[in-house]
Amino acid sequence: MKSALIYAQNLAIPPLTCYINTVISPDEFRRVLGHFATGVTVVSTCDGDGRPTGLTASAFTSVSLEPPLVLVCVDHKSQSYPALLERGRFAVNVLRADQEAVSRRFATTRLDKFDGVPFRMSPLELPLLDDALAQLECLTVSTHVEGDHTILVGRVERAHLGSGEPLVYYRGRYDRLSGTSS
Numbered sequence: 001m002k003s004a005l006i007y008a009q010n011l012a013i014p015p016l017t018c019y020i021n022t023v024i025s026p027d028e029f030r031r032v033l034g035h036f037a038t039g040v041t042v043v044s045t046c047d048g049d050g051r052p053t054g055l056t057a058s059a060f061t062s063v064s065l066e067p068p069l070v071l072v073c074v075d076h077k078s079q080s081y082p083a084l085l086e087r088g089r090f091a092v093n094v095l096r097a098d099q100e101a102v103s104r105r106f107a108t109t110r111l112d113k114f115d116g117v118p119f120r121m122s123p124l125e126l127p128l129l130d131d132a133l134a135q136l137e138c139l140t141v142s143t144h145v146e147g148d149h150t151i152l153v154g155r156v157e158r159a160h161l162g163s164g165e166p167l168v169y170y171r172g173r174y175d176r177l178s179g180t181s182s
């Protein structure tokens with residue numbers, strides 16, 4: 001119920017003037033943004049019942065070194081959004097080149113995304129995907145509603161490094177640093 005309220009409140013935020021005078025369509029905007037090559041992450045947390053939830057996200061970046069801060073941008077329409085907001089903590093799993101299937105799975109709205117995907121619960125009770133290139137465990141220090149997304153700023157409490165090559169996303173396709181498209 002609380003989740004639904006937060007969701008409704010965010011959708012109810014009146015558009016500011018700077019958002020009304022748009023000169024570019026969402027499709028064109030997405031196409032242009034697709035030319036910015038990114039890594040791919042799965043942002044994960046647990047809902048109020050302790051069930052792991054999460055989504056594929058490329059809108060991730062570092063914010064500050066001291067203190068160590070990162071941000072992720074989450075669509076208000078995402079099913080994971082209420083849990084990410086309410087839980088006040090999240091993990092960022094940086095995917096490896098061989099985790100394209102994981103990325104595709106977490107880019108759907110299915111509820112059983114974690115079924116069959118190896119993960120462990122961390123001491124901070126955050127779901128960490130096995131075999132990720134890196135994992136960051138964050139406590140949310142601020143949230144900023146901007147347009148149809150909310151920026152979650154997280155202070156990194158724990159960080160883990162794996163090994164391998166990163167999964168890359170460019171122009172709507174998965175790729176590897178070697179340039180081999182899939």
Ligand SMILES: Cc1cc2nc3c(=O)[nH]c(=O)nc-3n(C[C@H](O)[C@H](O)[C@H](O)COP(=O)(O)O)c2cc1C
Nearest residue numbers: 055056057058059073074075078079080107108109
């Ligand atoms: C490569 C890739 C990057 C994505 N990046 C984001 C992102 O940064 N933020 C976001 O809200 N959705 C992003 N999405 C879309 C979500 O993964 C997708 O909407 C997903 O279905 C949300 O799951 P949920 O509704 O179960 O939370 C991305 C999808 C893909 C394939």
